[in-house]
Amino acid sequence: MKFLRRMFPSKYDNIVTNKDFWDWFVTHQKKFWKAIHNGEKIEEIFFDKMMSKLNQAKDGIFFLTGMYDNKTAELILTADTNIKNIVFVEDLIKLAPDIDNWKFTALKPEVNISKFHIKMGDHTFSADNLSFYATQDDNYPDEIDLTILYKYFNEADKEVIINGVYIYLNNLLGELTSATIIDHLQIKGSSPENVELIPIAKLKDYLRWRESEFEQKYQHKRYSAQKDNWGSFEAALSNGKPYFAIANTTVLEWDHKASHPWVLKIEIRYDGKDNRGLPNPEDSRLMNAFEEELNTALIDTEGYLNIGRETADNLREIFFACREFRNSSRLTYEIITKYSDKLKIEYHIYKDKYWQTFDRFKHL
16 A cells, blocks of 8 residues: 655754755654554654655655565655656655665656556546557657547546546556656547557557657757847737747747757746836846856756746746756756745746747747
8 A cells, every 4th residue: 555645844844955864764764664564653653754854855745655565665756747856856766775674766656557457436447448549740740649548438527537547647657757758648438430549558668669769860959059049029918017028039940849848937926016017126137147047057059948038017937948857957946046035936847849838939
């Protein structure tokens, strides 16, 4: 039996580094193991303490635990499919100590499909009633667009079925693959005529093949923005407040956008109530300093392309297209942390192989 808990902050935590976390864990690991093994007072002895300490190491990390075998307790750290937190889970597990009778795992692993099914409500999801097919679009040839077919799909139970299928796929593929490889997914009960249905057991092989083709196609694509042109645009929002944008108009015409499939979106919120929604001089200075540090860390020839930014109505949004999601998240988080007492900054990372996010800049 495995248990999932969200991390909640505690004012009594004093964990600062990953090493701090593991030092604390080693000190208490014997009583943790006993609680998990015996299933006694597990909330009090393990869950409650784990929630507060792990959250202090890095918010947005979850955990599952249970007995891996009769002698070994397993601790699985998970980002709950949040792309930007995957690297922090992996970094934390890399520092895990070697402790007898413990197994530490980064991200939820894939399961043996022959022994696996998910039951939700009146529905059971298994290899016997799930299949899939892929849709190809000539305009977006590199996107993986899948439709999952569930034999007993019905509209009345649609929400339960969708949740069940997603949980099934997350376990079938493992967290990393399910979060990062598929571009579009829909769930239905029937397929168009003349569409060949593929058993769900072959989904992992299909995704490995598509990802291998994608990597071979774009692995040597690099870009230098040194001589690129930038455009600027000024307009008014529907509420009458001013809107300003700048964007790299040269890179937006590049033919190999899919080589940088990850969008890094950074949001900086400021108080512009006395300036028609625009930042005051001090906020502008801080935001420009932050963006300069970001550009220094995320270098174009190393796979991080500064696409542009928008400023309006108490919000600045900055966009990068990235070759990968791990280092871009790690570097962005480090720089944001330096400005955490000066600016309100959040960031998101998601896949957009054809940069449809940036269609807004085409008129610049």
